[in-house]
Amino acid sequence: MNGHNSDLPESDLSSASSGIRVLLVDDQAFIGKMLGRMLESEEDIELHHFQSAREALKMADEISPTVILQDLVMPEIDGLNMVHYFRVKKHTQHTPLIVLSAQENPQVKAEAFALGANDYMVKPPDKIELIARIRYHSQAYMNRLQRDDAHRRLEEQTIKLTQTNEQLLEQIAERRRIESALRESKKKVEKEREAAESANKKVMDSIRYAKMIQSSLLPNPDNIKTFLSESFFIWMPRDIVGGDFIFTDIFEQGFIIAVLDCTGHGVPGAFMTMIASFGLKKIISGEGWHDPAQILKRLSFLVKTTLQQDTDYALSDDGLDAAVCFVEPDESRLTFAGAKLPLICNYDGEVKVIKGDRKSIGYKKSSLKFNFTNHTISINKGMSFYMFSDGFVDQLGGQRERRFGTRRLANLIRKNTHLPFDTQRDILIQAFNTWQEYGENERQDDVTVVGFGF
Structure with a gap:
């Protein structure tokens, strides 16, 4: 993968040293079992299978996959939409994504690549080819994370060294500004707290009155x-x-x-x-x-x-x-x-x-x-x-x-x-x-x- 991004989430950066994790999104249980059998001999590969597209999107941040296998046909959300959703999510916007389809369709393949997919495979995939592509994309992704993390750390150290002298000179003035801001902030917070309590009371009073109306039914x-x-x-x-x-x-x-x-x-x-x-x-x-x-x-x-x-x-x-x-x-x-x-x-x-x-x-x-x-x-x-x-x-x-x-x-x-x-x-x-x-x-x-x- 090309390009540099120093804003990758910390959970993605940790993926570079914690093995290969495959997120499979396919509503068919037997596909999950089939791929599970293909990968069971690969000790460094974890497979996480979700039949629900929404659950997969929800859990993607926690799993931090190194590659996503996305089924094209899903009952809840269309597979191409899922490609888009993974790309707009911060934690998966750069994660390699392989679209799985029951047939070879150039038009669909073109749409998938346009939305950000990295690869396309026809189900059921060949075991050797599947493992090879998972390893290829995952390794490239982990290499990118390691490279970007090293680059980010170098930039951070350079910036810190450059700013040290300026920070020392500004500390006294900043402390005075902070003390003044804290006094003003305390007054503002107190006013906002009172306003929030008043608004909350009005809302709760309205809901309690709504309960009286509902109880009358x-x-x-x-x-x-x-x-x-x-x-x-x-x-x-x-x-x-x-x-x-x-x-x-x-x-x-x-x-x-x-x-x-x-x-x-x-x-x-x-x-x-x-x-x-x-x-x-x-x-x-x-x-x-x-x-x-x-x-x-x-x-x-x-x-x-x-x-x-x-x-x-x-x-x-x-x-x-x-x-x-x-x-x-x-x-x-x-x-x-x-x-x-x-x-x-x-x-x-x-x-x-x-x-x-x-x-x-x-x-x-x-x-x-x-x-x-x-x-x-x-x-x-x-x-x-x-x-x-x-x-x-x-x-x-x-x-x-x-x-x-x-x-x-x-x-x-x-x-x-x-x-x-x-x-x-x-x-x-x-x-x-x-x-x-x-x-x-x-x-x-x-x-x-x-x-x-x-």
Whole structure:
């Protein structure tokens, strides 16, 4: 490689003495395994394989590769774009990059070289040729780093020697300027601190007020107990406001009860709950839909069109998961439909997990033609039902730093379903907090659980 750059990061400079490190970015696992077998006999070569383009970009600084093997076809980010991204990153702008392609294409090859690629190989590569190119590019890169580092050190020493006399003469004057600047800086910092505290207070006051508004969207447990006396509700946003919410509506034929988990948490998630809440009110009260599968389909349409995610120019890609139950007491019937979220049914000591459809709603890729599935259950005395967002079951913790998991939650429900619902609520919260605190983990997401019985 030609040219001199004395501004290379320190992590790159250390690469010159720590062996050859290959960063392979290819979404196909078997390619990683194939290249791993080719390189396993080369003791001085480390292979780091990432199937995710974003993860590779994120970890590149930590790995400090001496050569990058970039697949041309990636599901997240186009391979040619990846070449561009590696070149604009400070830590990889000079790292040798070999494009891997399934075919020999002069046009693509020309584009790759124009974007900054150093080489081009057709998959699967020949072992001998691959090792030779990795060694050639890596050695050239490490030589460059060593040369640039030596040049930089020489320049630094020269500059230091030249500046020593000038610095000695300026020290007294500089000390006086510093003392004066420190006095002024202290005054300025104090004013900025006061301004920051005032601004932060205004922001926090606004968010707390937003929590009050969001809380007003949640059903009042006392009102719910007038038509569903055996029930409990857990709503624990990760931040002051959150992306989870509970929805209920009652009418002559029965009532709707639902749990919704919107994209994200905090303020963005709270905005999504407003859209989804008003959408449900429009669908159920305004349009008269009571069928859970139809409610989910209609809500997907409203969220998608409200955010203009049915257009090519939409900036957002947000949506939600949901579990919806329509209960008809006179018919002793419950109808459930889910978008990713499940329903747990407990009866006579047996716990059954009824999974929702593996489709979220409202996102750009959410199909408006998809028909969600209704599950109808005959209600018997002693039955209880539970809906929850993924914040409960996805929480990491415990002795082995694992997810709490749906199975563990179902077992916890089965053991305690004979207890009053308020007691069940306390047991679930205690189990969640113990699981989280044992692993010393922060809460990862908003947590919502609804339980009710007959």
